[in-house]
Amino acid sequence: MVDMVRKNRFLQLVDENQDIIHKICALYAADVDDRRDLGQEIICQLWKSYQSFRGDSKFTTWMYRVALNTALLSLRRNRSRVRTESLKAHHVGVSAEFAHQERRGEIDRLYDAINQLRKFDRAIILLYLEQLSYMEIAEVIGISRANVSVRLVRIKKKLRELLG
Amino acid sequence: MEDNDLISVWREGNQEILRNRKFERSELEVFLRGKVKKASLSLNLNILVYLTVQLAAVVLIGFDLYGYRSNPLMLKVFIPMLIVCLFFLGYGVFLLSHIWQISHGDLDLVTAIDRKLKVYRTHYEAWMWIGAVSLLLLIFALNTLVDNDQGTYRINRPAFFATICVSIILFIYGVQKAAQLIAVREIRVYMEDLQNDALEKSHVLEKSRRRYRIMGVVLAIVGAILFVWGIIRALDG
Numbered sequence: 001m002v003d004m005v006r007k008n009r010f011l012q013l014v015d016e017n018q019d020i021i022h023k024i025c026a027l028y029a030a031d032v033d034d035r036r037d038l039g040q041e042i043i044c045q046l047w048k049s050y051q052s053f054r055g056d057s058k059f060t061t062w063m064y065r066v067a068l069n070t071a072l073l074s075l076r077r078n079r080s081r082v083r084t085e086s087l088k089a090h091h092v093g094v095s096a097e098f099a100h101q102e103r104r105g106e107i108d109r110l111y112d113a114i115n116q117l118r119k120f121d122r123a124i125i126l127l128y129l130e131q132l133s134y135m136e137i138a139e140v141i142g143i144s145r146a147n148v149s150v151r152l153v154r155i156k157k158k159l160r161e162l163l164g
Numbered sequence: 165m166e167d168n169d170l171i172s173v174w175r176e177g178n179q180e181i182l183r184n185r186k187f188e189r190s191e192l193e194v195f196l197r198g199k200v201k202k203a204s205l206s207l208n209l210n211i212l213v214y215l216t217v218q219l220a221a222v223v224l225i226g227f228d229l230y231g232y233r234s235n236p237l238m239l240k241v242f243i244p245m246l247i248v249c250l251f252f253l254g255y256g257v258f259l260l261s262h263i264w265q266i267s268h269g270d271l272d273l274v275t276a277i278d279r280k281l282k283v284y285r286t287h288y289e290a291w292m293w294i295g296a297v298s299l300l301l302l303i304f305a306l307n308t309l310v311d312n313d314q315g316t317y318r319i320n321r322p323a324f325f326a327t328i329c330v331s332i333i334l335f336i337y338g339v340q341k342a343a344q345l346i347a348v349r350e351i352r353v354y355m356e357d358l359q360n361d362a363l364e365k366s367h368v369l370e371k372s373r374r375r376y377r378i379m380g381v382v383l384a385i386v387g388a389i390l391f392v393w394g395i396i397r398a399l400d401g
Contacts, residue, residue, distance in 0.1 A: 015189055021187075023178060043195040045267075065271075107177035110170065
């Protein structure tokens with residue numbers, strides 16, 4: 001009974017925050033099938049790790065941590081399939097519906113630029129763009145707050161260079 | 165593009181992506197049932213394979229103990245073998261649970277990778293030797309079971325026997341070590357990428373992987389040719 005309640009609570013939390021999973025899958029998986037596989041793996045991993053989740057950090061911070069961990073540590077087995085154009089290809093499929101062509105161009109360029117970053121830098125910029133605080137980013141990645149700040153300066157500079 | 169623009173463009177792009185990509189509640193429940201854990205599969209698989217080897221060795225040694233029950237010398241060999249195998253089994257279970265804790269713990273990225281590296285450097289190093297010895301024990305237990313001559317077992321050429329045993333251990337260890345070196349190198353590069361500001365290491369690694377793959381295929385072909393050649397020679401002899 002307790003397990004059922006816990007499971008339902010978990011499913012509800014994941015359901016409410018599943019955007020996080022989709023965004024991470026879009027960053028680290030090459031195509032629709034890979035994204036679904038990775039999504040499934042992340043959810044499984046979240047469920048297994050949920051047993052030890054004590055609520056010391058926010059659920060979303062914990063979710064980012066476990067999901068990114070799973071995605072990054074799973075990269076090795078998918079390395080032959082992951083290509084740098086994955087994010088753009090992912091985005092092009094839906095962007096055709098956009099009314100504002102100019103805005104669409106900006107989005108494409110941003111996604112292109114993020115794709116050219118290193119895998120861990122992608123994780124950091126994702127958390128930054130998702131507006132997590134430096135402290136939360138440090139908590140997810142496992143580096144100091146000062147290091148987050150330094151790295152973000154470098155990543156943003158690189159992004160701007162890539163964006164032209 | 166200013167920071168706020170970056171965030172605003174990112175948000176707008178995500179809105180479109182997420183609109184069509186929602187998991188239904190029923191899908192989430194199905195996902196929980198699926199056994200899709202594939203990260204570290206090779207590591208866990210290796211441990212499971214050798215655990216099976218050890219289990220088989222324990223069973224065979226059990227048969228041997230019965231078959232050689234009237235031979236005190238063989239009992240002196242089999243009883244320590246059984247103890248060693250059981251110790252190896254216990255160590256394997258401990259190692260699996262240790263890896264499980266790393267994989268399923270609520271750890272940040274750096275800590276998770278760091279711990280994984282430590283496992284490779286310490287426990288897994290020991291495990292590779294254990295795996296090689298386990299396989300040798302299994303082979304010996306099988307040989308003694310098959311060649312049981314009314315409670316006695318004869319080694320005709322002890323020096324040759326010892327050489328073969330050592331060769332088996334070194335060969336199995338060597339194969340595992342080669343695989344481990346590649347895996348550790350990959351994890352270490354990710355770790356360095358994460359901790360340092362050194363650029364492009366991951367990209368260099370991607371290139372070297374292709375080289376390893378080609379080398380692996382060449383070695384497999386050479387091995388297969390030697391194996392077939394050995395069989396033909398044996399049949400001729």
